[in-house]
Amino acid sequence: xxxxxxxxxxxxxxxxxxxxxxxxxxxxxxxxxxxxxxxxxxxxxxxxxxxxxxxxxxxxxxxxxxxxxxxxxxxxxxxxxxxxxxxxxxxxxxxxxxxxxxxxxxxxxxxxxxxxxxxxxxxxxxxxxxxxxxxxxxxxxxxxxxxxxxxxxxxxxxxxxxxxxxxxxxxxxxxxxxxxxxxxxxxxxxxxxxxxxxxxxxxxxxxxxxxxxxxxxxxxxxx
Amino acid sequence: xxxxxxxxxxxxxxxxxxxxxxxxxxxxxxxxxxxxxxxxxxxxxxxxxxxxxxxxxxxxxxxxxxxxxxxxxxxxxxxxxxxxxxxxxxxxxxxxxxxxxxxxxxxxxxxxxxxxxxxxxxxxxxxxxxxxxxxxxxxxxxxxxxxxxxxxxxxxxxxxxxxxxxxxxxxxx
Numbered sequence: 001x002x003x004x005x006x007x008x009x010x011x012x013x014x015x016x017x018x019x020x021x022x023x024x025x026x027x028x029x030x031x032x033x034x035x036x037x038x039x040x041x042x043x044x045x046x047x048x049x050x051x052x053x054x055x056x057x058x059x060x061x062x063x064x065x066x067x068x069x070x071x072x073x074x075x076x077x078x079x080x081x082x083x084x085x086x087x088x089x090x091x092x093x094x095x096x097x098x099x100x101x102x103x104x105x106x107x108x109x110x111x112x113x114x115x116x117x118x119x120x121x122x123x124x125x126x127x128x129x130x131x132x133x134x135x136x137x138x139x140x141x142x143x144x145x146x147x148x149x150x151x152x153x154x155x156x157x158x159x160x161x162x163x164x165x166x167x168x169x170x171x172x173x174x175x176x177x178x179x180x181x182x183x184x185x186x187x188x189x190x191x192x193x194x195x196x197x198x199x200x201x202x203x204x205x206x207x208x209x210x211x212x213x214x215x216x217x218x219x220x221x222x223x
Numbered sequence: 224x225x226x227x228x229x230x231x232x233x234x235x236x237x238x239x240x241x242x243x244x245x246x247x248x249x250x251x252x253x254x255x256x257x258x259x260x261x262x263x264x265x266x267x268x269x270x271x272x273x274x275x276x277x278x279x280x281x282x283x284x285x286x287x288x289x290x291x292x293x294x295x296x297x298x299x300x301x302x303x304x305x306x307x308x309x310x311x312x313x314x315x316x317x318x319x320x321x322x323x324x325x326x327x328x329x330x331x332x333x334x335x336x337x338x339x340x341x342x343x344x345x346x347x348x349x350x351x352x353x354x355x356x357x358x359x360x361x362x363x364x365x366x367x368x369x370x371x372x373x374x375x376x377x378x379x380x381x382x383x384x385x386x387x388x389x390x391x392x393x394x395x396x
Contacts (some may be wrong), residue, residue, distance in 0.1 A: 060291055062294075062299070
């Protein structure tokens with residue numbers, strides 16, 4: 001059996017998730033810092049990080065699967081609700097976020113950046129305002145909380161977001177963000193440089209097309 | 224599309240009673256209707272739920288590692304494969320081909336729920352491949368053919384002739 005190893009790179013927003021969960025769960029694992037272009041997973045053409053090299057030799061190259069795995073082995077488990085949040089994060093929130101971050105950090109178009117995020121954020125706000133627990137799925141912090149918090153962190157650093165309208169989101173976001181594990185991962189990934197720290201990473205990514213985020217046929221009411 | 228797939232998945236899992244589904248949004252995300260409370264949203268979420276309902280937890284992976292690998296390929300299906308740009312298809316096939324080089328199934332030596340779901344997602348792509356491309360991505364083709372001959376997986380989809388040898392020379396008469 002090999003030792004488990006987590007590969008991360010500085011300024012990569014997806015690494016925020018994995019490092020926060022690693023710290024929170026206390027799972028024993030080596031952390032290796034590499035640069036964005038390092039090809040860690042032998043079968044993937046495009047460099048992808050973070051990557052967890054499992055004791056069996058398998059590679060996990062999805063940050064959400066890494067987080068789920070770390071929760072799983074630390075016996076914290078995950079619920080059906082958290083599955084649904086992780087899928088929503090990967091399919092709905094991430095494309096919108098990457099598009100918005102690319103606009104702001106790479107192209108400097110702050111004004112347009114919040115538009116594509118309106119729909120997913122208002123969905124999150126609605127869900128959070130209806131919940132009865134302190135965190136998304138339970139009274140204690142779960143895998144979905146860390147994954148969503150980390151995904152939103154770079155966007156919330158930007159003033160472009162009208163956070164006043166997202167009251168429940170903001171309360172929940174701060175509750176997760178004060179956890180020492182989250183603060184430690186922010187320090188490791190962003191090094192106190194804010195969203196500018198993400199520039200190097202974002203420039204290397206294929207430019208996200210806004211097809212998921214364009215408001216075609218969406219039934220958003222503007223009242 | 225996703226709904227036919229879910230009904231095939233129910234049969235693969237041996238679930239007798241069909242569930243009610245609808246879709247939401249532009250991307251037609253499947254929703255599993257529920258009599259009590261809100262439905263479950265998303266292909267991965269619903270597939271995972273159905274597997275638990277069918278009491279076949281091994282199809283979700285029998286260890287923490289396997290469970291993570293299964294979830295990863297399920298996520299890959301809905302984030303990378305679905306709605307991928309034309310120019311990305313070759314990269315996806317190339318990567319899968321390298322990955323499957325030393326594996327029978329996506330999670331290794333055991334079939335998991337990721338196999339039928341990836342098979343459903345890849346079907347239209349494999350169907351459009353020219354013969355020489357099917358030979359180029361030989362490991363994908365081998366896995367794909369294995370899946371379409373796997374009991375009850377294929378269901379709503381037509382069979383795809385994969386390899387020249389297999390189609391033209393084997394004893395089909």
